[in-house]
Amino acid sequence: xxxxxxxxxxxxxxxxxxxxxxxxxxxxxxxxxxxxxxxxxxxxxxxxxxxxxxxxxxxxxxxxxxxxxxxxxxxxxxxxxxxxxxxxxxxxxxxxxxxxxxxxxxxxxxxxxxxxxxxxxxx
Amino acid sequence: xxxxxxxxxxxxxxxxxxxxxxxxxxxxxxxxxxxxxxxxxxxxxxxxxxxxxxxxxxxxxxxxxxxxxxxxxxxxxxxxxxxxxxxxxxxxxxxxxxxxxxxxxxxxxxxxxxxxxxxxxxxxxxxxxxxxxxxxxxxxxxxxxxxxxxxxxxxxxxxxxxxxxxxxxxxxxxxxxxxxxxxxxxxxxxxxxxxxxxxxxxxxxxxxxxxxxxxxxxxxxxxxx
Numbered sequence: 556x557x558x559x560x561x562x563x564x565x566x567x568x569x570x571x572x573x574x575x576x577x578x579x580x581x582x583x584x585x586x587x588x589x590x591x592x593x594x595x596x597x598x599x600x601x602x603x604x605x606x607x608x609x610x611x612x613x614x615x616x617x618x619x620x621x622x623x624x625x626x627x628x629x630x631x632x633x634x635x636x637x638x639x640x641x642x643x644x645x646x647x648x649x650x651x652x653x654x655x656x657x658x659x660x661x662x663x664x665x666x667x668x669x670x671x672x673x674x675x676x677x678x
Numbered sequence: 679x680x681x682x683x684x685x686x687x688x689x690x691x692x693x694x695x696x697x698x699x700x701x702x703x704x705x706x707x708x709x710x711x712x713x714x715x716x717x718x719x720x721x722x723x724x725x726x727x728x729x730x731x732x733x734x735x736x737x738x739x740x741x742x743x744x745x746x747x748x749x750x751x752x753x754x755x756x757x758x759x760x761x762x763x764x765x766x767x768x769x770x771x772x773x774x775x776x777x778x779x780x781x782x783x784x785x786x787x788x789x790x791x792x793x794x795x796x797x798x799x800x801x802x803x804x805x806x807x808x809x810x811x812x813x814x815x816x817x818x819x820x821x822x823x824x825x826x827x828x829x830x831x832x833x834x835x836x837x838x839x840x841x842x843x844x845x846x847x848x849x850x851x852x853x854x855x856x857x858x859x860x861x862x863x864x865x866x867x868x869x870x871x872x873x874x875x876x877x878x879x880x881x882x883x884x885x886x887x888x889x890x891x892x893x894x895x896x897x898x899x900x901x902x903x
Contacts, residue, residue, distance in 0.1 A: 644842065651739055651841045655747040658713070658733040659754070 560605060567602020571595030590635065680759040680783065682708040684775070685748030687741050687823075689715040691766040692724055698764075699730060701772045708762070708775070711751065713744040741823065742846040749827065750836040761827040763846070770824045774866040778826035787862035788831040789854055791817060792824030794868040805889060813848055813896035815855065818863055820847045831859055848892045852899035 574595040578588045612620040714722045716738040725732040745763050752758045778790040795818040843849035
């Protein structure tokens with residue numbers, strides 16, 4: 556039982572440390588960090604004391620604790636990925652709009668400054 | 679006199695674009711704008727050397743993305759009343775542009791499709807029927823790239839909402855129907871492609887991809903005629 560606790564706490568704490576490091580190094584956009592901070596917090600708690608989860612499960616009337624853990628984990632991943640794709644769609648549209656605008660602006664620029672150095676810059 | 683802008687989306691069309699442009703030039707009735715969809719052949723070079731009015735996209739956006747760029751440009755110029763989408767590969771006859779414009783000028787529709795229901799293989803006809811059935815659109819030639827847009831249709835279609843679309847057919851038509859605009863079809867002759875292929879109906883993979891995409895869009899936009 557002791558070794559099991561050690562393994563889970565090492566996994567939990569190192570994941571949390573990695574996430575916090577990423578946040579500190581500004582490798583992650585601040586809005587996304589809230590989600591990952593919650594995840595790392597949960598990882599530390601359940602890593603250090605896995606029995607804590609078993610005691611929660613009792614209140615839900617689930618006979619086999621890991622099933623609830625998997626259900627919750629998959630549910631959270633599902634929500635996260637769904638929102639990621641919604642976000643990605645927004646980005647895709649934004650990129651397309653920008654690409655279109657760049658071409659329109661470039662045409663206007665070419666028209667206005669029909670000089671050699673601008674042409675060179677375009678090519 | 680109404681000002682008309684002919685928008686030609688072009689992706690690697692160096693072989694056929696010059697002839698198409700020459701035909702339009704001979705008519706001398708419309709402004710022409712070529713939207714180069716990030717071609718990797720000499721299309722852009724040709725446009726620059728011939729001093730054709732053009733926009734060049736830094737990334738490939740597909741036929742609809744290129745057409746929309748032209749619409750955005752045309753709407754922002756504030757001097758055009760009607761917009762024509764025209765294929766670069768010489769499929770469409772420039773003499774028939776007036777047929778499409780006629781319905782717009784007489785305010786019979788906001789979007790006129792130059793339709794040629796006879797063309798196409800059995801596969802294409804099945805695809806059309808399926809899409810018509812699932813979307814509830816009463817349009818015979820769904821995939822035609824030959825279209826005339828009123829200013830109102832063009833400004834609606836230059837919105838960011840329409841930038842999420844990948845093809846100009848089902849998505850664009852449903853978008854305009856939702857906005858309450860009138861869609862009309864006019865039958866025109868189309869020439870068979872002498873060279874080059876349809877961008878959609880060129881391989882089984884892209885056909886399947888296109889059909890899944892369009893069916894999803896059609897079903898989600900279903901409306902009883």
